[in-house]
Amino acid sequence: MGRLHSKGKGISASALPYSRAPPSWSKATPASVEENIIKLARKGASPSQIGVVLRDSHGIAQVKAVTGNKILRILKSNGLAPELPEDLYMLIKKAVSVRKHLERNRGDKDAKFRLILIESRIHRLARYYKASLLYKSRPSN
Numbered sequence: 426m427g428r429l430h431s432k433g434k435g436i437s438a439s440a441l442p443y444s445r446a447p448p449s450w451s452k453a454t455p456a457s458v459e460e461n462i463i464k465l466a467r468k469g470a471s472p473s474q475i476g477v478v479l480r481d482s483h484g485i486a487q488v489k490a491v492t493g494n495k496i497l498r499i500l501k502s503n504g505l506a507p508e509l510p511e512d513l514y515m516l517i518k519k520a521v522s523v524r525k526h527l528e529r530n531r532g533d534k535d536a537k538f539r540l541i542l543i544e545s546r547i548h549r550l551a552r553y554y555k556a557s558l559l560y561k562s563r564p565s566n
Contacts, residue, residue, distance in 0.1 A: 430542045447491045451484060455492040458485060459499055466505040472496045473511060510554060516547045 428435055447453070461483065465475045475496055479485040489495050500506040507514065523540045527533060 429546060441487070442490075445490055448486075451491070453483065453485055453491055458483075458488060458491050462488070462496055462499050463503055463505065466500055466503075471507065471511050471514075472500065510550075510559070513547065513550050513554065516543060516550065519543055520547060 458479070461479060462475055465478060470478065476488065479488060485491055488499075492499065494502075497506060509517070520540060520543045523536055523543060527536055527540065530536065
């Protein structure tokens with residue numbers, strides 16, 4: 426998949442393992458993996474951070490291979506899913522930091538242009554989430 430606001434073609438990608446079964450050397454049970462996911466979510470970790478911790482510290486490459494469910498689905502079933510989708514949240518966070526930078530550095534034309542690109546990505550993602558009815562729009566406080 427190509428890049429949105431650059432010339433990159435985006436050809437390289439990692440491939441998922443063909444085997445859908447958990448590795449034979451893995452001693453993790455579905456219950457223990459779900460318990461770890463819930464514990465990390467209660468500490469405030471995002472779904473991608475949970476996946477990184479499980480991969481690096483516990484040797485669980487694919488949560489779905491072990492539990493049969495993805496991380497976000499496990500979080501939703503336990504009422505721990507984030508209000509905003511993670512990708513949208515990260516874009517909003519980036520836009521806020523660029524806005525703070527622009528308050529301090531008014532002459533930074535490049536940052537102003539990049540902020541426009543970030544905000545267009547935010548609007549595009551919000552339109553997708555509204556259309557797919559995954560998240561409802563709410564007025565800001």
